[in-house]
Each structure stands twice: as C-alpha cells, then as structure tokens.
Amino acid sequence: MPRTKENAYEEFVKGLWRDNPVFVQVLGMCPMLAVTNSAINAIAMGLATFFVLVGSSLLVSSLRRWIPKQIRISCYIIIIATFVTVTDFTLQALVPKVHKELGAFIPLIVANCMILGRQEAFAAKHSVRLAVIDALGMASGFMFALFTLGAVREILGEGALFGVSLFGADFEPWIIMILPPGGFLTLGLLLLFFSWVKERKQQMIARLAEAEGEAQ
Amino acid sequence: MTSESNTTATGSEPTSARLVLTLSLAGLLSGLIIVTIFEVTLPTITAYKAQELRKAVFKVLPGVASMKRLVYRDGELSHSDEELPEQEAVYGGYGADGQLVGYAIPAEGPGFQDTISLLYGLMPDQRKVTGMEILASRETPGLGDKIYKDADFVASFLSLAIDPEIRAVKKGRRSAPNELDAITGATISSKAVVRIINQANDQWLPRLAPSSPRGANDAEN
Amino acid sequence: MKQKDPRLLVQPAPLLKQRMTAAQAMRDASYALLPVTLAGFWFFGLSALLVLSASIVGAVLTEWFFSPADVRRERLWDGSGILTGLLLGLTLPTTIPLWMAFLGGAVSIGLGKLIWGGLGKNLFNPALVGRAFLSATFPNAMTTWAPLSQPGDFFHVHASNLALPFMHVEYDGISAATPLGLMKFDNESTPWTDLIMGNISGCIGETSGLLLVLGGVYLLLRRDIDWRIPVSILLSVAVFSGVLYATAPGNYPDPLFSVFAGGLLIGALYMATDPVTSPLTPRGAWIFGIGIGLLVVLIRVYGGFPEGVMYAILLMNAATPLIDRYTQPRVFGRGVKSR
Structure with missing residues (x-):
C-alpha cells in the first residue's frame, strides 16, 4: 500500500514541475499563446482544460478494456469533443463575458495535443485512480503555466492584475504584451528562465557529487 | 477492474462490425449528452443575448421605452422575431407613448485589423445619428480600441447630422454638424467606423419611413 | 605534431591576412x-x-x-x-x-x-x-x-x-509631423531642400540627408559596406515610386522626396548593409536591395504606417539565408552545364 501511495504522489507532482506540459513538454501552445493576455482569461482557459482533461482521463481509463485498439484514437476524440462541447455551452450560459473573450479557443481545446497525449500515453494504460491523479497533475501544471504567462502579460500590458490597477494612471502600458507577439516573447523568455533554473540545479548536483567523491 | 493490466483490447483481432458498432455507440452517447446540455443551457444563453441587445439599443436611442425587431420584406418594414439567415433586421425604438423614436441599426465592415460590428441609433426624420456602440472589434489595443474606449469619440456620435454624409476630420478641425474628430493615432479605425455607418445609411435610409422629408443630396443608389 | 623543419610552413586557410577586424x-x-x-x-x-x-x-x-x-x-x-x-x-x-x-x-x-x-x-x-x-x-x-x-x-x-x-x-x-506623416495623412509634400539640409522633424538621425550620404560615402571608400545594397535600395525606391508618381502625380510623392524623406537613407546606408544580416553574394545583394526598396514603397503607399523602412529591412533580413542559398556560386569544377 505505501508504495502505491508514493507512486500516486509522484504521478501528481510530475505534471506540476518535472514534466510540466508547457514549460517542459511544450504542448498545448495554441491556447497558451492565444488567450493569456490577462490573468482571468488564462485561469478560465485553465479551468476549462482542467475539466476536459480530468473528465476524459476518467472515462478513457475506465473504458480502456472495451475500446478496441484499432479505433482508440477516434474514441478518445469523441470523448474529448463531448466534454469540450459541454464546457462550451456551460461557459456560455454561466459566464457569457468570459466566453466572449475566449471565443473560438474553447472549441479548439479538442485540438490541444496535451489532452490527447495524456489519453494515449497514460490513461489508456493505467488504473482509473492513477489516470485521474495524472490528469489532475497535468491540468494543474497547465493552469499554472497559463496563469504565469497571463499574469506577466497583464501586469506589463495593462499595469494591472485581475483587472486591479497596480501602478496608477500614469503607467505606460506595454501594448505588445497584450498582442500576439507578446505571447511568443513572454513564453520564450519563460522557457529560457526555466531551462536556466534547471541547468543551475544540475550543476549544483554535479558539484555536490564531486565534493562527496573527494571527501571519500 | 480486478488487477493492473496493460492490454487495451481483447487479444484476438476484433471484426469490422464490432469496430463500427463501438464507434456508433460512442457517437450516439456523445450526441445524446450534447443535445441534453444544449437544451438545458439554451434559454439562459438566448436570454443573455437578448438582454445585451436591449441594453445596446437603449443606449444608442435615448428616450426609448420599448423596442421591436423589424425586418425589411417586400418593400416594407414588418415586425418579426424570427431569425432567418440572409435577412436584414433593424430595431425600432418606441417612446413611452408608443410613438416611434428612431431605429437602432446593426452594421459591420472592415476595420484596421478585422471586421468591426456596431450598432447605431438613427432618427430619420431629424436626419441625425443619436449614438453608437461597438459590439465586436479586434482593433489594436491602446490605439484602435479607442473607438469604444475614448469617451469623447463615442460621445461625438450622440448628435451627428447625416447630410451629406458623416466625415471624420483631424482632431480640432471640426466645423460642421456632420463632422467629428478622428482619434489621434487611430485615424484608420475612426474612419472605418464612419464608413460603416455611412454605408448602412445608404442602405437603410431609403427603406426607413419613406414619408419623412429628404435632403436634396440624399444618397439613393 | 609540430613540424621541425622551419623552411616549409604548412597551415590551413586563411592564408591571406588583413588588418580589418x-x-x-x-x-x-x-x-x-x-x-x-x-x-x-x-x-x-x-x-x-x-x-x-x-x-x-x-x-x-x-x-x-x-x-x-x-x-x-x-x-x-x-x-x-x-x-x-x-x-x-x-x-x-x-x-x-x-x-x-x-x-x-x-x-x-x-x-x-x-x-x-x-x-x-x-x-x-x-x-x-x-x-x-x-x-x-x-x-x-x-x-x-x-x-x-x-x-x-x-x-x-x-x-x-x-x-x-x-x-x-x-x-x-x-x-x-514628419514629412512622411504629412504626406500620408494630409498629402502635403516637403521641399527637398529642407530634406537635404535637415530642416525637418523626425527621428534624431533622419534629419539631414546630406550628412547621411557623406558618412555613407566614407564607409564605401573604406570598403566596409557593399555598395550594391544602398545603390539597389535607393534606385529601386526611386524607380517604384517614380512609376506611381508618373501615373498620378497628385496622389503619390515624387521619387526625390521618397528617397530623402524618413529613415530610408540611414536604413539603406547603415542598417541594411550590416554584413552579418545581408547576403554575401553580389547577386544576392541586388535581390536584397530591390526587395527592400519594393517593400518600402508598398508599406509607405498602401500600408497603415507612414514609414516602412524598418519592417522592409527586417523582412529582407529574414529572407537573407534563403537568398544566400539560391545565389551561391557554383563550386569550381562541379555541376558544369554545357553552354
């Protein structure tokens, strides 16, 4: 029992950091770049993706014995598309303003390769419990990345966070940040930053190992 | 679900009939779910859209108490709530006494980046525009988006003569009742808004209340 | 392995060395x-x-x-x-x-x-x-x-x-307003004497055409830049805007104005000629320059901005590896076609 518990924790955490779908796997770039011009849009998109990914993983993993492998991709897509359509209508009814902002990108969640990727790579091969935990981790990691990008772009592009002005009326907005090029620029700089952090960490581990070797 | 297993399908090769059946079943279930959620959310969605439209119409036509959707059919305007494609509609605004105040006309056209769609109020008998509201646009943030963020620009549509036609002029050079100040730095977006309204006027003025007096140089093509 | 006999010096290229760094x-x-x-x-x-x-x-x-x-x-x-x-x-x-x-x-x-x-x-x-x-x-x-x-x-x-x-x-x-802004939004031309002397508003370095050309001539004499690039840019701008001017003189700026107004001179002489971001071959340099000239005229006349030199150069920078690839001289002795 303790072993599976550890396993589950590991499956959850890997999506958050080590195998982060955006910063490490560089998947799901379309929504990542398109709707992160403000923190609130990023969170809304993150939640929508969260719901679709967790729901799809749950269904795919519990049906994995009945899905013939020749048509598995079609079945995954039907499942994902159903969840996306449900999300689309629900958002339109509950939060029409957010839906208007996200616009065409909600239906495009179907094409988010991160979601299909998790079904094929994980949910189809693991128990329901692990599949859901994996989906929770990946979806949280995706949402974390979306939020980071959205927050940076909103702070620089509007001088605000969640619509609350941070610097007063004299702030000069960086207009490029709320335009598409700002998405590419910010994402590129964030990837740069994360690989720098990773490299530093590896260097430190190597140095520690070296020091230990000398001590012995 | 008894134990961990990595096989995804039965060991033997399934027949085509089984594959077709599985996919059809999946499609059927998915369709059922989608129809259900559509039926559940539809009333809320349409109610919201109607409410948004109502707000916009009341904003561009001052002094209106009720509105009616009017379509142009067989040479005259008639009331219809039915939404048919390829059919152009305007919204008639009526005062508290039931008298027609003016029309709110939806129009769209190319802007600097993408299509701008807007709604504007028109009083054909007074020959003037009474308000303008941008419904959707993707103009450049910080410059072109001033067509709805710049209060002065929006306010300049509150009472604007439509004869001979509306013109956007350089800021501070406004000299006639049919002219308005273009936004500095967003001349193209400002002119696009004006052009969209002028085109809609060309199209709708001959159809709306033909009994009202007309200007000599009214566009009528 | 070091050669012990100093009389024969064998070393890899480059064999000719220049003072130029x-x-x-x-x-x-x-x-x-x-x-x-x-x-x-x-x-x-x-x-x-x-x-x-x-x-x-x-x-x-x-x-x-x-x-x-x-x-x-x-x-x-x-x-x-x-x-x-x-x-x-x-x-x-x-x-x-x-x-x-x-x-x-x-x-x-x-x-x-x-x-x-x-x-x-x-x-x-x-x-x-x-x-x-x-x-x-x-x-x-x-x-x-x-x-x-x-x-x-x-x-x-x-x-x-x-x-x-x-x-x-x-x-x-x-x-x-800059001369190009006046041209774009009010259709007002600026006398070319003002453009050459620098008696105009604009960026810090795009005022005096004369001094820009002077510095460019110095660079050409020092052989720091490829003469083909500025010449092809300026010529193509003059030609393309000249054609437009000939069709409707009232609507388009004259060729001389097009060459001297805005950032064209500083762009053509100092930025497009950057050896790192421009083609290496002579034929490539001509293609590069004409491309910039065409884009400048297109952006200025039909685009939303009054000035297009910056985007024209950046776009042709992006095309430079491709130009270099297609204008590479044939390797000696290979792929000979009979004439």
Whole structure:
C-alpha cells in the first residue's frame, strides 16, 4: 500500500514541475499563446482544460478494456469533443463575458495535443485512480503555466492584475504584451528562465557529487 | 477492474462490425449528452443575448421605452422575431407613448485589423445619428480600441447630422454638424467606423419611413 | 605534431591576412555616423543627447550583464554594443522617455544579438529589433515628434524624457509631423531642400540627408559596406515610386522626396548593409536591395504606417539565408552545364 501511495504522489507532482506540459513538454501552445493576455482569461482557459482533461482521463481509463485498439484514437476524440462541447455551452450560459473573450479557443481545446497525449500515453494504460491523479497533475501544471504567462502579460500590458490597477494612471502600458507577439516573447523568455533554473540545479548536483567523491 | 493490466483490447483481432458498432455507440452517447446540455443551457444563453441587445439599443436611442425587431420584406418594414439567415433586421425604438423614436441599426465592415460590428441609433426624420456602440472589434489595443474606449469619440456620435454624409476630420478641425474628430493615432479605425455607418445609411435610409422629408443630396443608389 | 623543419610552413586557410577586424569596422561606422549625430544634437538640443546616451548605456550594460566573464572584455571592446545603441538612438524621436530608450537598447542586444549567440550570428539587425519592439510596445511615444529646437532652447529637456521607469508624462510642447506623416495623412509634400539640409522633424538621425550620404560615402571608400545594397535600395525606391508618381502625380510623392524623406537613407546606408544580416553574394545583394526598396514603397503607399523602412529591412533580413542559398556560386569544377 505505501508504495502505491508514493507512486500516486509522484504521478501528481510530475505534471506540476518535472514534466510540466508547457514549460517542459511544450504542448498545448495554441491556447497558451492565444488567450493569456490577462490573468482571468488564462485561469478560465485553465479551468476549462482542467475539466476536459480530468473528465476524459476518467472515462478513457475506465473504458480502456472495451475500446478496441484499432479505433482508440477516434474514441478518445469523441470523448474529448463531448466534454469540450459541454464546457462550451456551460461557459456560455454561466459566464457569457468570459466566453466572449475566449471565443473560438474553447472549441479548439479538442485540438490541444496535451489532452490527447495524456489519453494515449497514460490513461489508456493505467488504473482509473492513477489516470485521474495524472490528469489532475497535468491540468494543474497547465493552469499554472497559463496563469504565469497571463499574469506577466497583464501586469506589463495593462499595469494591472485581475483587472486591479497596480501602478496608477500614469503607467505606460506595454501594448505588445497584450498582442500576439507578446505571447511568443513572454513564453520564450519563460522557457529560457526555466531551462536556466534547471541547468543551475544540475550543476549544483554535479558539484555536490564531486565534493562527496573527494571527501571519500 | 480486478488487477493492473496493460492490454487495451481483447487479444484476438476484433471484426469490422464490432469496430463500427463501438464507434456508433460512442457517437450516439456523445450526441445524446450534447443535445441534453444544449437544451438545458439554451434559454439562459438566448436570454443573455437578448438582454445585451436591449441594453445596446437603449443606449444608442435615448428616450426609448420599448423596442421591436423589424425586418425589411417586400418593400416594407414588418415586425418579426424570427431569425432567418440572409435577412436584414433593424430595431425600432418606441417612446413611452408608443410613438416611434428612431431605429437602432446593426452594421459591420472592415476595420484596421478585422471586421468591426456596431450598432447605431438613427432618427430619420431629424436626419441625425443619436449614438453608437461597438459590439465586436479586434482593433489594436491602446490605439484602435479607442473607438469604444475614448469617451469623447463615442460621445461625438450622440448628435451627428447625416447630410451629406458623416466625415471624420483631424482632431480640432471640426466645423460642421456632420463632422467629428478622428482619434489621434487611430485615424484608420475612426474612419472605418464612419464608413460603416455611412454605408448602412445608404442602405437603410431609403427603406426607413419613406414619408419623412429628404435632403436634396440624399444618397439613393 | 609540430613540424621541425622551419623552411616549409604548412597551415590551413586563411592564408591571406588583413588588418580589418570587427572592431575596426565598428569604429568606422561610428565615425561615419558622427556628423549626423552632431547634427541631431544641433537640431534637437540636449534631449537628443540624453536619448542617445540612454540607448547606448542600455545596449552596453546588457552586453556586459549577459556575457560570460571570460569573453566579457572582448565583447565590450569590439564596439558593436555601442554602435547598436547609437544606431537605435538615431532612429528614436527626441521626446521619448529615457527609460524606453534604455529598454530599447537592452532589447536590441538581448533579443537582437545575444540570444542568437552573439556577434556575427544574429539573423536580424539588432538595432532594428530594438526599434520594432519599441514601436510595437509604445506606439504613442514612438510617434510623438518634437519640432526643431529654436536657438537658445538648446538646454531645454522635454518633460516626457524624464518620466520615471514604467510611467509616462505627457509631452510638454507642440508636436510636429514628419514629412512622411504629412504626406500620408494630409498629402502635403516637403521641399527637398529642407530634406537635404535637415530642416525637418523626425527621428534624431533622419534629419539631414546630406550628412547621411557623406558618412555613407566614407564607409564605401573604406570598403566596409557593399555598395550594391544602398545603390539597389535607393534606385529601386526611386524607380517604384517614380512609376506611381508618373501615373498620378497628385496622389503619390515624387521619387526625390521618397528617397530623402524618413529613415530610408540611414536604413539603406547603415542598417541594411550590416554584413552579418545581408547576403554575401553580389547577386544576392541586388535581390536584397530591390526587395527592400519594393517593400518600402508598398508599406509607405498602401500600408497603415507612414514609414516602412524598418519592417522592409527586417523582412529582407529574414529572407537573407534563403537568398544566400539560391545565389551561391557554383563550386569550381562541379555541376558544369554545357553552354
């Protein structure tokens, strides 16, 4: 029992950091770049993706014995598309303003390769419990990345966070940040930053190992 | 679900009939779910859209108490709530006494980046525009988006003569009742808004209340 | 293995050595820009000096900060950071807040050069990358032009220059229009004598056509730049705008105006000719120059912006590897076609 518990924790955490779908796997770039011009849009998109990914993983993993492998991709897509359509209508009814902002990108969640990727790579091969935990981790990691990008772009592009002005009326907005090029620029700089952090960490581990070797 | 297993399908090769059946079943279930959620959310969605439209119409036509959707059919305007494609509609605004105040006309056209769609109020008998509201646009943030963020620009549509036609002029050079100040730095977006309204006027003025007096140089093509 | 017999020296290419180094080329370009820089101070006063300093400091500090310690000295002393900062500063309006000029310099070096691997490896002209970033980020500040400073006003610094970082202060004076802006929005031409002498509003370094050409001639004589590039750009702009002018003289600017107005001269002589970002082959240089000329006329006449030199050069920079590939001379003795 303790072993599976550890396993589950590991499956959850890997999506958050080590195998982060955006910063490490560089998947799901379309929504990542398109709707992160403000923190609130990023969170809304993150939640929508969260719901679709967790729901799809749950269904795919519990049906994995009945899905013939020749048509598995079609079945995954039907499942994902159903969840996306449900999300689309629900958002339109509950939060029409957010839906208007996200616009065409909600239906495009179907094409988010991160979601299909998790079904094929994980949910189809693991128990329901692990599949859901994996989906929770990946979806949280995706949402974390979306939020980071959205927050940076909103702070620089509007001088605000969640619509609350941070610097007063004299702030000069960086207009490029709320335009598409700002998405590419910010994402590129964030990837740069994360690989720098990773490299530093590896260097430190190597140095520690070296020091230990000398001590012995 | 008894134990961990990595096989995804039965060991033997399934027949085509089984594959077709599985996919059809999946499609059927998915369709059922989608129809259900559509039926559940539809009333809320349409109610919201109607409410948004109502707000916009009341904003561009001052002094209106009720509105009616009017379509142009067989040479005259008639009331219809039915939404048919390829059919152009305007919204008639009526005062508290039931008298027609003016029309709110939806129009769209190319802007600097993408299509701008807007709604504007028109009083054909007074020959003037009474308000303008941008419904959707993707103009450049910080410059072109001033067509709805710049209060002065929006306010300049509150009472604007439509004869001979509306013109956007350089800021501070406004000299006639049919002219308005273009936004500095967003001349193209400002002119696009004006052009969209002028085109809609060309199209709708001959159809709306033909009994009202007309200007000599009214566009009528 | 070292050869012991000194009479026979065998070594790999290059066998011919030249005095010419990157640092020397950078110094030459800075000397060539000196007259027009001084003219900028003369025309726009102390503000111009401050803006130029801010962009140079931004560029050099970024170079210093992101360079590994072992190559830091060498990178700083090759002078490319200073030249990039200078070129960027010359394409900025004098009213721009100093922090923006500093940021522009940092972006030029950071995104325009270092991220590609440093000097000689960048795809785009660094100064223009910085300028493109600034004009997409702060479109208002990048298009507020001050009129020429009056005698006695030399030490006047615009309030907008001194805005705190991330903030803006409204420009305090009467804003002026550039010749290209007047042409685009009001269809007013500017006399070409004013364009040549520099008696016009605009960026710090795009005022006097005469001094820009003078510096360009110096670079040509020093053989620092390929003459084909500026010649093909200027000729193609003159030809394309001449054709338009011939069809409807009232609607389009005349060819002479097109060549001397705006940033065309500084772009054609100092930016498009950057050896790193322009084609290596003579045939490639002609294609490159004509492409820039065509794009400049297209953007100026049909685009939303009054000036298109920056985007024209950046677009052709992107096409440079492709041009080089297709204009490569045949390797000697290979692929001979019978004529």
